[in-house]
Amino acid sequence: MFAVFFSIEQVSVKADSTDNSVEQIKKSGKLVVGTSADYPPYEFTVKENGQTKYVGIDIEIAKQLAKNLGVKLEIKNMSFDSLLVALESHKVDAIISAMSPTDERKKSVDFSNIYYTGKQYMLINKKDASKYKTLSDFKNATVGAQKGSIQYELVQEQLSSSTLKGLSKLSDLVIALQSGKVNGIVMEEPTAKAYAANNSQLVAIDPGFTESSGENGSAIAFAKNSPALVAVANKTIAQIKKQDLINKKYIPQAAKYMSTSTKNNTMWSYWTYFAKGIEYTLIITIAGVFFGFILGTFLSLMRLSESKLLHSVAVCYIEFVRGTPLMVQVMFVYFGIGAVIQSLPALTAGIIAVSLNSAAYIAEVIRSGIESIPVGQTEAARSLGMSKQETYRYVVIPQALKNIWPALGNEFVTLIKESSIVSIIGVSDLMYQTQLVQSATYKGVLPLFIAMLIYFVMTFGLSKLLNLFERKLNHG
The missing domain is CATH 3.40.190.10 (Periplasmic binding protein-like II)
Known part of the structure; x- marks a missing residue:
């Protein structure tokens, strides 16, 4: 013993x-x-x-x-x-x-x-207070809960006759509630009462959840x-x-x-939040475009190469990246590669993921532009004694760039909008800052509307700038 x-x-x-x-x-x-x-x-x-x-x-x-x-x-x-x-x-x-x-x-x-x-409560619209009082009243209703939370599991277990709506952010669920997309949101008592106290259109109720003492x-x-x-x-x-x-x-x-x-909680008092979001969005977009264009150029040349190995590597990369969602790529870089390189900041991970993703699309744009140049142009350049590298540099690439500029510009504009995905890993871009404003002001729709306007101004402004440059290329 x-x-x-x-x-x-x-x-x-x-x-x-x-x-x-x-x-x-x-x-x-x-x-x-x-x-x-x-x-x-x-x-x-x-x-x-x-x-x-x-x-x-x-x-x-x-x-x-x-x-x-x-x-x-x-x-x-x-x-x-x-x-x-x-x-x-x-x-x-x-x-x-x-x-x-x-x-x-x-x-x-x-x-x-x-x-x-804390007890599990339900947040509902005040106008529905007489309609929803107990769990049985939510039969065939749509109930919201934060994904990955105990509340999400409670709805699955005790409100099986209801339709479950799961979202990552509580502020998004409150928007869904106020817009009638869900009839109630399950959350802890202090949180439900906090939202109700700061929004006269909402009310917190105790519908009578049965809670496990071991997990409560x-x-x-x-x-x-x-x-x-x-x-x-x-x-x-x-x-x-x-x-x-x-x-x-x-x-x-x-x-x-x-x-x-x-x-x-006026929107004007949170202008610094939106300003910071614009700053990070532009940093990610500019860096993504820069590194994406460089890598994309190499990938396009590899795909056009006579080397089977280089061609295969480029094709595999391009098809794999284009065949997987950017959100998954962002999370893989941050959580996957970040597990090996633990000091990898979220901003750096976001730039890497966006650049790698953009490179695959830019590679195809450049490749199509190069292939659009008549073979006679290449043959004429070679007959004048130019090497293959010189032909590409002085004859093929300049003409290809003029042809692909509209498609390339569209990719740059798209990148501004797609960069919002990096907010999922905590990068302080415009979407991330908008969510902070939603949480701080208890307002859901107005911050989103402001973010939409800002994204529009950025993309519209960039489109006009690219069109101006395109006209100069065509006149050149």
Whole structure:
């Protein structure tokens, strides 16, 4: 019996000795916490001195955890359904985003003790208050829930007769509710009441969900086999509970931020958000066009090459990239390649993905332009003593560029719009900033309308500039 006890103790010590999660965080000097900052009062954004500030219950817990670890706190804001992928690929050290420790999630990550428990409510339109009161009233109705959340699973289990509408952002679900696309949204009690308190057209109700005690509540998630980090988190949670900080400090503080935000939520006061979004959108687009054009030129020449190897490599690359969605490519570069190169920033990952995607389309545009040049042009150049490289440089490429300029311009314009996809990995482009404004102002449609106008101005302006350059080429 002593031998068995000793053996078990040895295994436990050995397992703990291999866990260097705390040491790595202390060595880096920062705790990177992933969250989806559209879930007041847990985590949301406010504007303070023209800058975005993350606030809420979970943010305060993250601050306390970082303080206990003796490091700085870094918040990474992304869609809720991307958080677990970010944790497993080590893009974040922890998830503090009102996440419930379900049995399914426990297979992939470690959880701390539960730090807060809230009932599951339904957010509905005020005009439907007499129609929807209990779960049975939502039979054959359309119910919304955040993808990847416990609320999404609750709808599947307890509202099987309803149509489930899942979206990544809570702000998008609120838009769907107000526009009549869904009849109700499932969310935790504090969040439902927060939206209702800041929008007179909405009301929060308790429809009577049956909740599992084992999965009810919010906990901090860590990478699998991180007992040292879990121990520090549990100590932090115990400290917070002992002083009742959530009820006495964090919730009142969040309510104050929400009240202040509501009073100053005019769109003009958030112009810096849109300006920052334009800046990042243009950076991604210009970089994508530059690197995409260079790589695309090489790929087109490889595809036209007499070398079977170069031709095959180019064809495989072009067809593969064109046959997969840009969103998947962005996530693969950030979470896949980023798992190997952990220091890869989201902006860099976004530029790489957009450039690689654009190169495949530009390659085909350039190839079609080169093939449109009559063979006689090449033969005439070669008969004058020009080498193959000189023929391409001085005869074929200049004429091809004139022919492909309209198609090339369309690709540049399209890239401005497609760059919005990088918001899924937390890049502060125009779409990402628009979502922040939605979360901060509790307004869904107006920020989207402003974003549409900005995208139109950018694409229309670029189209006119490209047309001007095209006319100069034709007159040249």
